[in-house]
Amino acid sequence: MSKKIYILVVEDEPEVLDAIVRDISDFEDFFPIEMADTAEEAREIVQDILEKDDGIGLILCDHVLPGDNGVELLVELQHKEETNSTRKVLITGQAGLQETVRAVNEADLKHYIAKPWNKDELVDIVKELLTDYVLDHVDDVLPYMKVLDGARIAEAIRKGRTVTDK
Amino acid sequence: MSKVKQAGLLLGIIGFILPLVVTFPGLSLAGHIAMSIFLMAGVFWMFESIPIYSTSILVILSQVLLLSREGFIDYSGLAYSPLPYSDFIATLASPIIILFLGGFVLADASVKYDFDKNMTRVLLRPFGKRTIFIILGLMLVTAMLSAFMSNTATTAMMITVILPIIAKMEPGDPARIGVALSIPFAANIGGIATPIGTPPNAVVIAALNQQGLDVAFSSWIFYAAPLAIVMLFFAWRVLLWLYPPATKNVALTLDSKLKKSPSAYILYATFAVTVILWVTENLHGIKSSMVALLPIAVLTLTSVLDKNDIRKLPWEVLWLMAGGIALGISMEETGLAEWMVGAISWDKFGYLMLLGVFGAVALTMSNFLSNTVTAALLIPLAISIATSGVIEGPEGMMLIGLVVALGCSFAMVLPISTPPNAIAVSTGMLETKHMIPAGLIVGITGLIIILLLSVFYWPLII
């Protein structure tokens, strides 16, 4: 299981970016975190990760960014085969109804978190979505039981029979 | 590949080549080849340089190429009369393998229809709310299920049951560790109770069958179940002593509904009939491997299990066992086992001492290696000792077989000892340092009880 699964955070305000990353730092032992402050930079980071044959499990994205905005970035990632299954979340203070609808319909947005966010809510969503991704993509899910949703992982082992007697 | 595994790969290859270039006095040509295979398999299994089931296939491949009648080596005129290659291949579907396949089919169907969860819910009810009794209940149910299902699957399911219980306990409560440990321990202990409880049993039974000794399903239960029950209670008390619960009561909620579809009812019926037939083998005489075909046939023809479910059966475990069985065959037939055993003068050892040594070696090795592999490596040697006369006749063989098989299952000291242990540690509820003392106490006590049984109980009923 050498394929790394990344979490990508895209946010142009440094203090807010700092705060988000600090809140999800518990996941960092298993899911390396990358940060970007523009959509363009995010694209570069995605490219780098995919070139190493690693995967992106989750992207937490603000909407108002210099240049291309967050929803555009998410739609783009949805259409790219390798990031199609990446779980996409908007953390934003302002995205109008139209843009949010677009994100839901065209980018398979999994969750919308309004700023200011509640730490427990953020952690719960990250845990849930990363568990989804890991169950879809990883064969040996046992090591993730501690940091992700233990009950679901155990159930997946029970039903998926990926771990067997030796 | 990690450095360790690379080293293993190299060592395994060296091990294979060694007997081909070095001559061991007193060992036939076939024996040398068998040793090559034995060393290569042992090292590969130990280091897991290649998947363990893959090593098993490699064993069979080597045997077919080098030790069979149709193989590359001509044994005409030599002591070893080569077996037809089909004998080696046949291990993949030997009766004990079929028996296990029947068990897997029942177990997978139970998981698919949540039968395991429902049984757990019902069986746990009488245990009330007090923490210490809930732990006992959990252990008893886990043991009962793992006697028929894979220990690992049982552990995975029970983990989902205990996670909410543990979540409600205070962070510093030792019972968290106690509850989390109780599951893998109970799973391992429960697995010894029936032939299908855990793969090491299969390897041992197959080796005994090879010597003409048949072990009925119900007979095994008579031998092993008392040990399981005693050790279960013992483990329960040990865990309570090491990790006394701080909360007196605990609420157990299991949400699962009994499935009532026609397929579910077919499963319940098939399960009941099969188990009853197995357990009463001594009464009606139908071999358990034959009975095992019943659930396989019924559940597939009624589409209770479909094509995809069949694909998901743990075929690699069957291969692993087959390889172990095949290795045993080649070690016996070529005289390698006899030669290895002959290196030590066993008659100096007392009868009990001998059993103790094998038991201790089995216990220790399987703490670091896969239980099945340990059994596969040890049982040919154990049987050789029995046939060499140091231990009397078929009863002696049975005894030493039991000691090896049961000893392998009591390895619960480390997370790597057995997959249920690994699952328990992965939950994050306990660390290795919590597992070691408990595992040591239970393992060593188990060994002692096994030896006691071999003196006082088993000779009476074998």
Add this chain to the structure above:
Amino acid sequence: MDFRIGKESVQDREKVTSLIHTLFEKSGQSDEFLRKYDQGTVLLKEGDELKDIFILLDGGVELYKKKPNSDIDYPIIKLEAGSFVGIIAFTSGEPSLTTAVVTEPSTVLKIPDSEVRNLFKKNKKFRSYMDELILANLLERFRSTIILQMKLDSANNKLREERNELKVALRDLKEAQEHLIYQEKMATLGQLVAGFAHEVNNPTASLLRSTETLQTRISEMMHRIEEGDRINALAEKLFQAGKKADYPDTSTIRKKSKELKKEFSDAGPAQIRLLAQIQGPVLDEIKNTSFSDSDELDFYLGYFDLGKMFKNIESAGNRIAGLVKSLKSYSRSDTDREWEEVDIREGIHDTLQLTSNRIKYYDIDIDLPEVPLISANPAALNQVWTNIVLNAADAMGKKGALTIRCTHNDETITVTISDTGPGIDEEILERIFESNFSTKKSDIKFGLGIGLSISRDIVHKHGGEITASNAPNGGAVFTVTLPVR
């Protein structure tokens, strides 16, 4: 009833009355009963007992009835020759339902009630003529009642229709008016508030998150200190460094992180990230210090984090305060008077603060030299600036430049706001200030057309003028002139 004359007479009252007349004349009784009345004579009063019956031989009588709860007599029906006045009262025996008044000189047969019976006894013909007359009259009355009723219904229906139409029209009108008012208010306010909310949410988020972390960190540190450790110079330096640290952008952090990972091979990703934010001499000092384990490094980095938190809180708090101040100043919500002496430059700055969310990625070029104070409604003027700026942002999309200049002479102040958008079509330059004007073509967007029309109204109220034109090198230019007074 006795019908001698037959069917035709039922229709023809005149014939019957003339027959009766002839009858009386022949019997010589006509003088007794014949009367001649002048216009205005009241023959019967409503509610009176009937004492006489009146047969109108020629002339006209009108019947009146009082409306309930009033004393006014309403005309019910006009009777012509051949009519039997008081017929209902006569046949039913009830008091008269109506008041009968003569409308023109008329000849009337007035026969006392009692006499009628006598006459009936004496003269059978008279009786039958009376029967015919009564029936003819009743028929006539009935017919005219029906006709009246139908006319009434049709009139009612028409009225109802018209009333409904009026209702609908009124409702539509009200809606349109409300809509208009609402749109105008919301257009400007909406854009402002959305932008404000976003801007405020960022520092708010930063504040709240930092505060929580701060609390945790401080208690951890208190623990450490209680155990007898002393904060040494390095920790202090890290704390101060944190308070001054600028957050480098993410690509810099990534690059630095890569380098630092080589030197600090044991450090976790969170620690590397912090180290990447520490500058120069302090970072060197950390490199030269050997830490016993990862926890110890954590302890010292925690002081850096602490300093950063303080800085975050301060700057976020200031930003919030600034935004709120601008909003208050913009809407002049804390003064009662609308018109006051203002420096319009303040309003322009407030507007730029509050629309910063929309314009933050543009190049902003402002040159506003001192201008005299003018008497103005600052909140209203701010709406004008906002409108123009937001239109410019709509026109420019993601990238562009906004230039604001003001000049003045003794009499007027001139403010120009220009953008680098596609400009305004020459043909519609004139019309953009009209109400309801809006172009929503894909390349020219004017937001809500009504904004500019209200803007013009506001400027006019100030005695000024607003015009739009295109700059020589592209882009729209809005010019607002305001008189100095």
